[in-house]
Amino acid sequence: MGQEMPSLKMRIKFPSIPALGAYLALTSLFAAAWFLNPGHTHSSFALMNPVKAVADQVAKPIYTSRFASSGLVDFVHSSAVTALPDGSLMTVWFAGSREGAADVQVRSARFDVKTGEWGSEQVLATRDSTQQGTQRYIRKLGNPVIALAPDNRLWLFYVSVSMGGWAGSAVNVMVSDDFGGSWSAPRQLITSPFLNISTLVRSAPVFHADGSIGLPVYHEFLGKFAEYLYLSADGKVIDKYRISHGMNSLQPTVVPLDGQRGIALLRYAGNTHHRVLATRTEDAGQTWSEPYPLNPSNPNSSLAAVATPEHGLLVALNDLQEGRFKLSLYGTDAKMVDWRSLSDLDKSPDPEGDPISPQVYKEIMGHEFRGSSGALRQPLEAQFLNNLDTRVCTVRGCEFEYEYPYFIRSPDGMYHLVYSWNNTFIKHVTFNEAWLSERLK
Amino acid sequence: MISLWQAHVSFAMITFLLLPAFGLNRALRIAVLFALLAVSFIPVDGLSLATYLRSHIDDLAITSMVLMAWGCLRRLGVLPPAQQSKTWVLILFAVLALVLYPATMGLSDLDPYRFGFNPRPMLIFFALLTLGLFYLRNLLAVVMLASATLAFVAGIKPSQNYWDYLIDPLLGLYCFASLLMLVMHWMYGLLIKRHRSPPNRPA
Numbered sequence: 001m002g003q004e005m006p007s008l009k010m011r012i013k014f015p016s017i018p019a020l021g022a023y024l025a026l027t028s029l030f031a032a033a034w035f036l037n038p039g040h041t042h043s044s045f046a047l048m049n050p051v052k053a054v055a056d057q058v059a060k061p062i063y064t065s066r067f068a069s070s071g072l073v074d075f076v077h078s079s080a081v082t083a084l085p086d087g088s089l090m091t092v093w094f095a096g097s098r099e100g101a102a103d104v105q106v107r108s109a110r111f112d113v114k115t116g117e118w119g120s121e122q123v124l125a126t127r128d129s130t131q132q133g134t135q136r137y138i139r140k141l142g143n144p145v146i147a148l149a150p151d152n153r154l155w156l157f158y159v160s161v162s163m164g165g166w167a168g169s170a171v172n173v174m175v176s177d178d179f180g181g182s183w184s185a186p187r188q189l190i191t192s193p194f195l196n197i198s199t200l201v202r203s204a205p206v207f208h209a210d211g212s213i214g215l216p217v218y219h220e221f222l223g224k225f226a227e228y229l230y231l232s233a234d235g236k237v238i239d240k241y242r243i244s245h246g247m248n249s250l251q252p253t254v255v256p257l258d259g260q261r262g263i264a265l266l267r268y269a270g271n272t273h274h275r276v277l278a279t280r281t282e283d284a285g286q287t288w289s290e291p292y293p294l295n296p297s298n299p300n301s302s303l304a305a306v307a308t309p310e311h312g313l314l315v316a317l318n319d320l321q322e323g324r325f326k327l328s329l330y331g332t333d334a335k336m337v338d339w340r341s342l343s344d345l346d347k348s349p350d351p352e353g354d355p356i357s358p359q360v361y362k363e364i365m366g367h368e369f370r371g372s373s374g375a376l377r378q379p380l381e382a383q384f385l386n387n388l389d390t391r392v393c394t395v396r397g398c399e400f401e402y403e404y405p406y407f408i409r410s411p412d413g414m415y416h417l418v419y420s421w422n423n424t425f426i427k428h429v430t431f432n433e434a435w436l437s438e439r440l441k
Numbered sequence: 442m443i444s445l446w447q448a449h450v451s452f453a454m455i456t457f458l459l460l461p462a463f464g465l466n467r468a469l470r471i472a473v474l475f476a477l478l479a480v481s482f483i484p485v486d487g488l489s490l491a492t493y494l495r496s497h498i499d500d501l502a503i504t505s506m507v508l509m510a511w512g513c514l515r516r517l518g519v520l521p522p523a524q525q526s527k528t529w530v531l532i533l534f535a536v537l538a539l540v541l542y543p544a545t546m547g548l549s550d551l552d553p554y555r556f557g558f559n560p561r562p563m564l565i566f567f568a569l570l571t572l573g574l575f576y577l578r579n580l581l582a583v584v585m586l587a588s589a590t591l592a593f594v595a596g597i598k599p600s601q602n603y604w605d606y607l608i609d610p611l612l613g614l615y616c617f618a619s620l621l622m623l624v625m626h627w628m629y630g631l632l633i634k635r636h637r638s639p640p641n642r643p644a
Contacts, residue, residue, distance in 0.1 A: 022575060029587060030568035033594045037603075039559035128487070135445055137488055137496035162496040190600040193554050194542050194610055195499045223547020236601055239558045245550045 040238045042230070043208035044259035044284045046150055048411065061435035065345075066374045068093075068109050068118045068418060069426040072384050075099060076107075078143040078202065078302075079418040079426040083410035084179050085152065087113040091418050092124060092144040092156060093426045100165075102127055106144045106158050108180065111428070117374050118428065125186060130160050130172055133186035137162055142169060145406075147205040149213065151233065154180050157201045157215060160188075167221040168197045173235050189237050191229060197221065199229075202302055203253040204408060206262075206285070214285050216243070216252040216264065224269045226252035228285045243288045249277050253305050253407075255313060257334060260284050265305050265315065266291055268298040274321050276303060278336055295339050296330060297321050304407035306415065308436070316345065316405035316417055325353030327402035327419060331440060342439040345429055346402040346421065355397025362388060365422075372427055402427075444599055447506065448495040452481035454509040455494070458516065467517055474513065500598060502609040503589040504534065511581055526581045528623065529574075531616045533582060538613025541604060557604035564590070564603070 015023065068091045069076050079093035089111035096104030106125040109118045130138045142159035149155060154176040159169045172186040191199040198221035206214035211233030218226045226243035243252050248270025256262040262285060266277035275293035296319045303317035311334050318324045319341075325348035331340045349364060350356055356364075366385050373381065393399075405419040414432055421427040456477045465473065481491035488496075508530070514520040545554040556563050567586055574582045589606040592598065598605060 019575075023572065026571055026575060026583070026587060027568065029590055029594070030564055030571070033590050034561055034564045034568075036594055037560050037564070039561060131488060135448075135488070135492050135495070137493050187599070190598075190602065190605060192545065193557075193602070193604050193608070194546055195497075198546065219547055221546055222543075225547050237558075238601055240552070240555060242550070242552055245547065247547075 040230075040232075041210075042239070042284060042286055043210035043212050045214075045256035045262060046207045046209045046211075047256060047258065048409070061432065061438050062414075063429070063431040063435045064116075065372050065427060065429045066116075066118060067372050067377065067421070067425040068111070068428045069095070069107070070109070070118070070121055070377060070380075071095060071107075072380060072387055075101075075423050076426055077420045077423055078404050079420065080145040080147075080204065080406045081408055081416050081418045081428070082146045082148045082154070083408060083412075083416070084110075084148060084154075085411075086179075087410075087412065089113075089410070089416060089428075090146060090154070090180050091118075091426060091428065092146045092158075093418075093420075094141055094144060094158075095121075099423075100140050100142075102140060104141045106141055106156070108146075109426075110180070117376050124156060124183065125158060125172070125174065127160075130186050133174075134160075134172060134188045136188065139163065142166065143200060143202050145201050145204060147207070147213075148179075149211065149233070150207055151211055152179070153177055155205065155213065155235070156183070157189075157205070158186075159200050162197075164197075166200065169200045170196050171199050171201055171215075171217065171229075175235060189229070189231075189235075191217065191237055191240070192219075194221075199227075202251040202404075203304065204406065206254050206256055208284065209259070212238075214254065216254045218250045218252060220250060220269075223247050224250055226250065226264065226266055228252070228254065228264075228288075230285070241286050241288070243279055244277070244291045248272075249291055251302050253303060254285070255305050255307050256284075257307060257311065263305070263313065263334075263336070264288065265294075265303055267300065267302055268293070269300050274298060274300070276315075276317065294336055299323060302404045304405040304417070306407040306409050308409075309433075314342075314407065314415065314436075316407055316419070318403060320353070323353045323399070324401045324403040325350075325399060327405060329417075331436075340440065342436070345405075345417070345419070346400075346427070348400040353399065355394070355399050358393055358398055361393065361398035365424075368421075372421075372425070444495075444500050445491070447500055447598075448491040449478060449481040449489070451498075451501050451506065451509070452491040452494050453478035454506075454513055456480075458509060458512050462516065470517055474517075498611050499609065500600075500605075502612060503592040503598075503606045504585040505609055505612040507585045507588045508581075508612065511584075526579045529577075529579050530582045530585065531619050531623070533570075534608055534612050535616040535620055537608045538610070538616065541608060542610065542613065554602065554604055557602035557607075560593075560603035567607070 074095040075098050076095045081091040092108045094104050095107050105123050107121045108124050111118050127138045139161045144158035146156050156174045161168050171189045174183045174186045176183045198219045199217050203216045213231040215229040217229050224247050225245045228241045230239040232238050249266040250269045251267040252264040254264045262281045264279050273293050276296045276298045277291040278294050279288045279291040281288050299320045299322050301318045305313050305315040313332050315330045319328045327345045329343045403420050408416050417429045457474050483490050571586045593606045
């Protein structure tokens, strides 16, 4: 038959000395890896000490609006803002000839609390600076977010794309130890095993008690879903948690309610109900409940929320089925059952958002410019109107777009909201508790 | 910056393995490999060629680097062929790719990539797997997994995730394509064998 019959007598064959050595070396290697990687401990949310004193002292309601950006030509979008210890603010956004263009830059401006004006624009990141920092080819830049950590390090996260569209995005990080005076070179966060693509930022980072950073992100490659990236205090990705799954949610805005509990509101990107989605965590962002629709509508647009001292939420959103021609401010309780409209922050003169004639559009834009440009930019009105960007105008007429809100509450108790104003300016709205109380009456 | 060195070495090995041998002797092939390494440093618009490649394929896993090094050494005639070992390597990493990528990119509620951030259970699994593969004397797979784990311990990649040392999409794609070729080759052989064998006749 050509085959040997197996021996009935069992013979134990011991491995050779080199083989035993190899077994030992391999076991030691994996044992070392096991001991050196004990896993991280997840910290509770760090809650900002509510400084109600200032707010209570200010009996007078305050509500102001002004433009944070000053360029008159570029497409501007996706702003974020943070409060600095000296009472000033820093806002960032992206600007360029159009969204997705190679000339898009991440820019910033600083709000001088003494003059009450936003200063000149500074360029924080370009395609070239990102290429040099990350040593990767960069096609375009996208959404930036900025936040001051409890240890007073200023963090900037922004999106870049090396290949394809926004689904091919990666997140870059820069950090400043002197409140934005100087910045580290950008580096890329490793967030995905598949070519490190499909991770985008949009909403405010959340800090944890031990200094670790919770970064709400979202994917839009094979699925459209939200995640909570967990970064160490020095900005290394050490874990991540699914906030949602499937194909219908983007851009989570995470609001801690206490050390363990938090809410994430999500942009609805599906085709069924067009409503804001919400999900909750009871363990500081590690697990999230199944997302469920809330009362306000959401036309697949970004929204922002912030907690109030009364354990409720303030939410800025486009409460519309379609379009982004009205940006509204709502207040709701922690259960998100009772929603109250507090103010329309900006809206088209047409209640349905229908296009208006270029002449009327120009008049309204002039009026709005005077209302929000601030003293420094008032002389630019004629230039602004002469070069009025007609990107929102078609043969049907001109349409208004007020979108991509970003919300914070600064340590002095003031609320700050920045958003895209017709993709022409970044608008900053600020108000205090007294104004809010008045609206809630 | 280790990732950049890795990018240059990856560029040299990938292009070397893609290029035909041109009937060159071993010394010339080694020279070609080093020439390709030099080419990887050529700058275009401020970035090296290796950087452009890295921008599209990302930093490769350590297992890929080992497999490519093994391929290069085979091409240079330093190592003998190891067809059986390689087939198991292909199956192993194809399965890993299938477990990791679809689920991580959103096609499942479970995110297996997370396991790589707290990797103790994964380390136990891969330790047992590596010891088992060593028992079967699949040295290629053992060296790949052991090198990846050693690199993870040393933290030579910017990622904190064990998965990023174990597998990358290029390796997964290569394993799937190679397995497909093997299956097609096997089926073709089977068909030829049946065609050539005389038909059974009734007694």
